[in-house]
Amino acid sequence: MDDFSPSDLKTILHSKRANMYYLEYCRVMQKDGRVLYLTEAKNENQYFNVPIANTTVLLLGNGTSITQAAMRMLSQAGVLVGFTGGGGTPLYMACEVEWFTPQSEYRPTEYLHGWLQFWFEDKKRLLAAKTMQQARISYLQKVWNKDRDLKNEGFDFNSEQIQIALSTFEARTSAATKQSELLLTEAQLTKVLYKYAANNTSTAAFKRQHQSTDKANDFLNHGNYLAYGLAASCLWVLGIPHGFAVMHGKTRRGALVFDVADLIKDAIVLPWAFICAKENATEQEFRQQVLQAFTDHKSLDFMFDTVKQIALENHKEINNDGIHKDD
The missing domain is CATH 1.20.120.920 (CRISPR-associated endonuclease Cas1, C-terminal domain)
Structure with missing residues (x-):
């Protein structure tokens, strides 16, 4: 699979992106130039793709972990990443949430x-x-x-x-x-x-x-x-x-x-x-x-x-x- 440049990953404007994801009890990682999440099934582990170029928000709930390589790709695609409680809540009400935002881009001021x-x-x-x-x-x-x-x-x-x-x-x-x-x-x-x-x-x-x-x-x-x-x-x-x-x-x-x-x-x-x-x-x-x-x-x-x-x-x-x- 060909590597994408950071500019390629940002071709879809945030206002047009279709996906918001909430993940729990899984591991988010980078594999073969893609961001995947791994779940542990009874007999085998299962991998699922996260289409980062068309994703606005990735919320990580209970029982999740994420690799540095995955965070790097999410940053390049401009995906907003946050940690939440179970079910995607609470966000702002009852506890502090850290939003990880890319520091490498130059947005209009x-x-x-x-x-x-x-x-x-x-x-x-x-x-x-x-x-x-x-x-x-x-x-x-x-x-x-x-x-x-x-x-x-x-x-x-x-x-x-x-x-x-x-x-x-x-x-x-x-x-x-x-x-x-x-x-x-x-x-x-x-x-x-x-x-x-x-x-x-x-x-x-x-x-x-x-x-x-x-x-x-x-x-x-x-x-x-x-x-x-x-x-x-x-x-x-x-x-x-x-x-x-x-x-x-x-x-x-x-x-x-x-x-x-x-x-x-x-x-x-x-x-x-x-x-x-x-x-x-x-x-x-x-x-x-x-x-x-x-x-x-x-x-x-x-x-x-x-x-x-x-x-x-x-x-x-x-x-x-x-x-x-x-x-």
Whole structure:
């Protein structure tokens, strides 16, 4: 097999890559110019290929090890590697996770420059937060109007209950003068969406609990972590540090990941968590359904487009003031 150069491995943009992998109880290694993972079966060891050029994130869970050679190839392909707890969680909530990022590449700095241009000004940061909230609703509308499966399950964007909630959300978002007001408005909308989804799927007496054992809550937690993985990948590729949040707490260094993940959670994770819980799906079935929905509705593309739009709007302001973008 011919060797690939690092540039060959990066020909697929991160926003277009199809795969996120979670591995557990296996050994990740390099063999014959490929990254493989080895599992120990009862009678023989089995090798499986990881298509690194088309992979965004590799999460290593319980019982995993990885060789230096495999890490070198993953780095060359620009794959984001992280260690997690069992099942791919926790990521950011309960414990620290180390993300290993290649140190040899030269990413454009314009997104970071544009983001920092507005971040230190309260009014501009608030405006960016409002832009993200508006984008979130636009994506919700696009997904729910397009997805036939969601429509068949009763998720109708044009329903009276949703439209009343969105009308209130938009008015309060527009009138907000600080981030805490936006967070309160967001929480109120999400509460309405939970109730709407619970009624559609006949989920009796649903209450959102992060430490719950019922399937709807478990699937919400699981799906949210998948969204966090996409958001972290988006910010990493664009070179924007996770601590420069516009909505969530500025003292939480992963807070911008939560901001970006919120762009897609209501549209995809929330409805499918309830639908899969109603159908008594397994965790793996839910994971496959959500990842397929991310692909079908180009969730990662949408994250990139939104974050780049906000960053570049402010980067243009730098250029218009006569400062070269590479200064």
